[in-house]
Amino acid sequence: MEEYIMELPAQLSQSQRSKLMIILTFVLVISTMNTTMFNVALPAIGKQFSLSPSQTGWIVTSYLIIYAVGSVIYGKLADQYKLKNLITIGITLMSLGSLVGFFAFNYPSLIIARVMQAAGASVLPASAMIIPTRYFTPETRGRALGMTSAGLTFGIAIGPIIAGLVTTAFNWNYLFIIPLLQFLCIPAFRTYLGDEKIGKQTKIDFIGAFLLVATIVSFMLAVSQSSLLFLIAFLIFLTLFIWRMKSATNPFIYPDLFKNKAYTLTLLTFALGAGVAFALPYLSPLMFQGVNHLSPFASGLFMFPGAMIAALLAKTGGKLADTKGNSTLAYITIVLFLIAFGTLSFIAGGSPYLVMIVLVFGYVAQTQFQIAMANTLSNTLSKEQTGIGMGLFMLVNFIASSIAGTFMGKALSSSANTSLNPFHLATDGIEYSNIYVILTIIVVIIAILYTIVLKTTRKP
Structure with a gap:
């Protein structure tokens, strides 16, 4: 390497x-x-x-x-x-x-x-x-x-x-x-x-590529459409893809990639983080419009400062990872996620100006977490696996977001009368508060997983 x-x-x-x-x-x-x-x-x-x-x-x-x-x-x-x-x-x-x-x-x-x-x-x-x-x-x-x-x-x-x-x-x-x-x-x-x-340069495994595409498409359709038929199709294509991956001479994805424990654990940790982070662009406009009764354009303006500050600080986070190590940046982002989702569980449905301020912590965490995990993941890959390894990294981002969006959408469609946070301050927005409580718990799980990841990687 x-x-x-x-x-x-x-x-x-x-x-x-x-x-x-x-x-x-x-x-x-x-x-x-x-x-x-x-x-x-x-x-x-x-x-x-x-x-x-x-x-x-x-x-x-x-x-x-x-x-x-x-x-x-x-x-x-x-x-x-x-x-x-x-x-x-x-x-x-x-x-x-x-x-x-x-x-x-x-x-x-x-x-x-x-x-x-x-x-x-x-x-x-x-x-x-x-x-x-x-x-x-x-x-x-x-x-x-x-x-x-x-x-x-x-x-x-x-x-x-x-x-x-x-x-x-x-x-x-x-x-x-x-x-x-x-x-x-x-x-x-x-x-x-x-x-x-x-x-x-070897012959491309077109059969393996087709099975991978079919597996991904059927899974995303099963999630987005909540379809049992697509779920069955996904399981069939997944089985065929695994068989092809193990039996082909030059498979589209070599099974050795997933035998890399450091890579697999890092990918799993990132998947959870990507799903959690998706709550920021997904839930925020829904809450601003549905609970605070803002227009779509106004909702975008309330979300803009957080995303803009996150973009401005992205390079600073990269420098921090280079000088202090990926683990330092990763744990900082985990703390920021805890601050953002923990606070939102208290104020969901309240003042949009206060929510706008808290979203800054969340958006910064989202951007910096991706930097830390991408850098960590790159250190687990050999030169021959860089392209497919980082491609799967981005794929996981999309899939995790789709799954998270589906579950959060179903949570919002169910009427919640009891708040998981007994100190929720607003009269409305209980459903949102409950989701933020669950996201806070998942962030704790991410912290535990990342600690395990550090033990399996040579470089922090």
Whole structure:
């Protein structure tokens, strides 16, 4: 691993690496905005095409499913093919999808556009993990991961606000123009990324890839649709995928990856943290609108400070991980999560200004936790497993968010008369308070798991 670490960083100067990270951060901002902007536009799209709520939901769901699957596929391909070529193909496909979306004249063409966008844009979350891991040494990797996390967080923060302005001033189809800005960055990626191929080029296990995609898609549909049929399909595809992984000569994912105890435990810990963190962008607007009776635009403004501060502090967190170790940053984020969710369990449904302040702790924790776990995970991987290993890291983020969203949605739909926190201060928002109590307990479990992770990794 050490020989590999010294190879790629030496190919670029410090100035070139800095420019590469600025370009990567920019495209991540645009990419993340593209996942959240259309949430604001769904009512207008539904009205124009006379769609039912379930149909409009697929405009978002189809994108997220393909985006999640693509992050793993690109991660695997990055182990055998030039990363700069994959990014070129991905951004080009995303741009073509954006053009189709801008001229979409009916519902099917709009869905096709979103699928094309996701199929291309999903190269970016994989690249956000792979580039810092490949091109930066362990002593500087935290800063690079901090920049990518800042881009992801800022995109989440600014997406709904930009979408509200664009749809108000123009029309929802103009949202497809914004992602086209990424196309301008292709020359920079081709300049700064090298021609390296990390692993030996072997025949792609297309059967294994298909079974993996089918497993992921059926699972996410089972979760999002609460469907027994999709759950059965998931179990069947999962069984077939495990069989293929063990029996194929060159499987799409080598089983040795999951025999790596440090990697598996770190991935599990991150999954819990990603699910917990999803409560911030998911529950906050629902509580602001449903309990505090704020408009969607006002809800976005109350959430913006927390996400913005988290983005500004992301690089600082990366420096902390580089100088004091990943474990220091991870435990700080766990404390911040405890402060955020513990406090929210008291004030849920109360003053939105007070909630806005507390959300700052949560958003900072969310961003820094991803930095700490990505850095920890990268130290558990060999050079041949970097792409697929970090691709699975991003996949887990999407899956954990989907599961968390489903459970939290069901919790909100059930009427709660008793508060799990006897000191809950507001008269309304009991359901939200109860969810925050449970999230606080899960954060304690995360702290225990991460302590176990540290015992299985050589480097903190």
